[in-house]
Amino acid sequence: xxxxxxxxxxxxxxxxxxxxxxxxxxxxxxxxxxxxxxxxxxxxxxxxxxxxxxxxxxxxxxxxxxxxxxxxxxxxxxxxxxxxxxxxxxxxxxxxxxxxxxxxxxxxxxxxxxxxxxxxxxxxxxxxxxxxxxxxxxxxxxxxxxxxxxxxxxxxxxxxxxxxxxxxxxxxxxxxxxxxxxxxxxxxxxxxxxxxxxxxxxxxxxxxxxxxxxxxxxxxxxxxxxxxxxxxxxxxxxxxxxxxxxxxxxxxxxxxxxxxxxxxxxxxxxxxxxxxxxxxxxxxxxxxxxxxxxxxxxxxxxxxxxxxxxxxxxxxxxxxxxxxxxxxxxxxxxxxxxxxxxxxxxxxxxxxxxxxxxxxxxxxxxxxxxxxxxxxxxxxxxxxxxxxxxxxxxxxxxxxxxxxxxxxxxxxxxxxxxxxxxxxxxxxxxxxxxx
Ligand code: NDP
Numbered sequence: 265x266x267x268x269x270x271x272x273x274x275x276x277x278x279x280x281x282x283x284x285x286x287x288x289x290x291x292x293x294x295x296x297x298x299x300x301x302x303x304x305x306x307x308x309x310x311x312x313x314x315x316x317x318x319x320x321x322x323x324x325x326x327x328x329x330x331x332x333x334x335x336x337x338x339x340x341x342x343x344x345x346x347x348x349x350x351x352x353x354x355x356x357x358x359x360x361x362x363x364x365x366x367x368x369x370x371x372x373x374x375x376x377x378x379x380x381x382x383x384x385x386x387x388x389x390x391x392x393x394x395x396x397x398x399x400x401x402x403x404x405x406x407x408x409x410x411x412x413x414x415x416x417x418x419x420x421x422x423x424x425x426x427x428x429x430x431x432x433x434x435x436x437x438x439x440x441x442x443x444x445x446x447x448x449x450x451x452x453x454x455x456x457x458x459x460x461x462x463x464x465x466x467x468x469x470x471x472x473x474x475x476x477x478x479x480x481x482x483x484x485x486x487x488x489x490x491x492x493x494x495x496x497x498x499x500x501x502x503x504x505x506x507x508x509x510x511x512x513x514x515x516x517x518x519x520x521x522x523x524x525x526x527x528x529x530x531x532x533x534x535x536x537x538x539x540x541x542x543x544x545x546x547x548x549x550x551x552x553x554x555x556x557x558x559x560x561x562x563x564x565x566x567x568x569x570x571x572x573x574x575x576x577x578x579x580x581x582x583x584x585x586x587x588x589x590x591x592x593x594x595x596x597x598x599x600x601x602x603x604x605x606x607x608x609x610x611x612x613x614x615x616x617x618x619x620x621x622x623x624x625x626x627x628x629x630x631x632x633x634x635x636x637x638x639x640x641x642x643x644x645x646x647x648x649x650x651x652x653x654x655x656x657x658x659x660x661x662x663x664x665x666x667x668x669x670x671x672x673x674x675x676x677x678x679x680x681x682x683x684x685x686x687x688x689x690x691x692x693x694x695x696x697x698x699x
Contacts, residue, residue: 464626
């Protein structure tokens with residue numbers, strides 16, 4: 265805390281892990297006196313760099329770029345790049361720390377990292393985005409590689425940005441390798457990667473509901489966000505027979521009492537991905553829905569909540585409202601969207617609650633599958649990748665049950681995910697000596 269006192273999000277993420285892992289270490293001699301957690305909270309390397317670029321007016325703009333190489337005990341650093349004005353060291357260190365445990369849970373050989381910039385893609389032209397990405401990659405390229413560190417997308421970094429970043433890497437290094445994931449299909453991308461995080465979040469919720477003999481059929485689902493994760497979480501929930509009633513962005517949320525159908529979701533995808541518009545435009549197209557400015561969707565009555573926007577977007581008061589409105593299951597699509605107070609409410613109420621590092625691991629798992637396909641120089645079918653994704657999500661769910669089942673039978677998925685993730689990384693670090 266002394267060393268990182270000015271990094272609130274990072275401390276929050278570490279505290280959540282420490283609360284469950286320290287008692288486990290105290291009961292397991294082999295992990296004691298090895299400074300394992302102390303080593304895990306210290307990034308192996310942090311790179312911070314200047315990103316200068318020319319805007320459309322010919323003016324020079326300056327942003328700050330980062331890459332946190334957190335832990336490489338079980339594989340090359342792996343984790344997304346976030347472009348958002350709120351990006352700072354604390355946020356990226358929390359994300360990189362979570363990523364280490366998440367990647368371990370996937371059972372694939374992936375270390376943990378995260379990066380990005382305080383660059384705001386909103387309102388920028390395609391040419392400005394390209395020039396920014398090229399400048400960002402010019403520095404980042406020195407620090408990454410297909411066996412060293414393999415970045416991917418996150419908030420503000422989708423297929424368009426990954427394309428520009430990959431093009432610049434290839435130009436600088438004169439090699440075509442799987443150095444980024446989330447690539448387009450014509451140049452090494454994997455089928456199902458765009459869908460994977462959202463689909464995986466719903467697969468995980470489905471496994472949780474199944475433990476209660478329940479399913480998505482007929483359930484009312486509240487989703488926050490309207491980006492990559494939210495869109496595909498909505499798509500899969502609809503396919504499973506649920507009624508998705510909300511989506512949002514940072515300005516407000518839409519509530520559609522009739523449910524967001526496949527056709528309405530296609531409109532949202534076109535609105536957000538092609539026109540880069542605001543979710544409020546949904547009600548112009550579908551007037552039976554309402555738009556609530558400046559609010560988050562957790563005030564509506566629902567059975568299942570899928571927070572898919574950003575960190576700390578669901579607080580303790582909102583958790584109380586969700587539970588009192590009958591919500592029985594929360595599966596996090598975003599990273600750390602629920603505050604510690606919200607998690608406490610869910611767990612005290614004994615409702616199903618999955619932390620992002622378990623329930624949103626499908627994205628990075630499928631990125632791992634993209635890396636395998638790149639190394640093999642072949643492409644698996646959508647069905648093959650989806651089957652593997654389902655298997656991985658089911659295994660993560662099982663690992664949470666194994667390590668998280670309490671004496672009264674309640675499954676503490678936070679504890680389960682943290683300990684299951686910790687064990688593999690800790691064993692690898694122990695085997696590799698004092699590193
Ligand atoms: P996108 O950029 O595609 O979408 C982000 C969505 O969240 C947008 O609707 C955005 O609204 C909203 N949002 C962003 N910041 C805020 C904020 N401060 N307050 C309220 N709403 C906000 O990102 P993704 O869908 O890829 O990522 C969403 C979450 O999922 C993140 O937490 C990310 O770390 C996590 N995640 C993503 C993975 C992936 O594969 N993409 C993998 C695992 C986790 P607006 O347009 O107004 O900014």
